[in-house]
Amino acid sequence: MMHIVMDTAGDLPTGWVEKYNIDLIPINIIHEGKSYLQGIDLNYEDFYKLVEQDHAIPSTSQPSPQQFIEFYCQIAKPGDTILSIHVTEKLSGTMASAYQAAEELKDEYKIIPFDSASGSASMGMMCKEARKMERKGATIQEILKRIEYIRQKMELVFTVDTLKYAQMSGRIKYLQAALASLLNLKPIVELKNGILEMGEKVRSRSKSLELLLEKMKKKVGNQLVNIAIVHARDLKTGEKVLEEVKKRFNCAEATITELTISLAAHFGPGTIGLIAYPIQE
Secondary structure (H helix, E strand, O other): OEEEEEEOOEOOOOOHHHHOOEEEEOOEEEEOOEEEEEOOOEOHHHHHHHHHHHOOOOEEEOOOHHHHHHHHHHHOOOOOEEEEEEOOOOOOOHHHHHHHHHHHOOOOOEEEEEEOOOOEHHHHHHHHHHHHHHHOOOOHHHHHHHHHHHHHHOEEEEEOOOOHHHHHHOOOOHHHHHHHHHOOOEEEEEEEOOEEEEEEEEOOHHHHHHHHHHHHHHHHOOOOEEEEEEEOOOHHHHHHHHHHHHHHOOEEEEEEEEOOHHHHHHHOOOOEEEEEEEOOO
């Protein structure tokens, strides 16, 4: 049997956990000395309430090797294969923990840690493709080849509505954040070589959403794509962008999901992202 594991730095549309039988290992969220597990004792609304109440951003940390060991032993039986898909190692130590756990358990399970080279919905999309292939009888080698292709072709673009969270989290300098907020600038963030980089800034929400769509269109053109819209506490805007995506892109599938806390902690509410890859080689 093949188990598919994803950490919660990734995003999954409603129903995908059950439909594709995906096991989620939660990231750790630390606030005022107390540790929470995302999705178990801290959900999205709990997270935003903590920020609004205390005016401070909780920190996040990867699952430890011991947490991985306990998790793998809980979900699998000796002899099982575990495909473990995780957030880019350039932003987190999650992959390192998964590798250590895999080495510790190598005599009991076949554990294959896989670096998504990204995060958010790209990880969920990889998990879905892996499960669909497994159900059709694909070998693990064929599955790995496919998700390696997806990793290579995946495109991520975000627009941030407020720099308040980035300022509080320390990801950008205070003066830069204050100036950008004063001018009502909306930055575009792109994934480049596994690193999130802030790029162009525009002066209104409508312009930032239009630029978001234009940038992704330039990346994928008229190719047939699977595409996900992610939103941080702004489902209404996310749904509007989803409708625009369906009009402008050649979609095999278009889905929408909430943005993981590990990214929302830095990008803040109102963040909208597009994540896509061409389905054909």
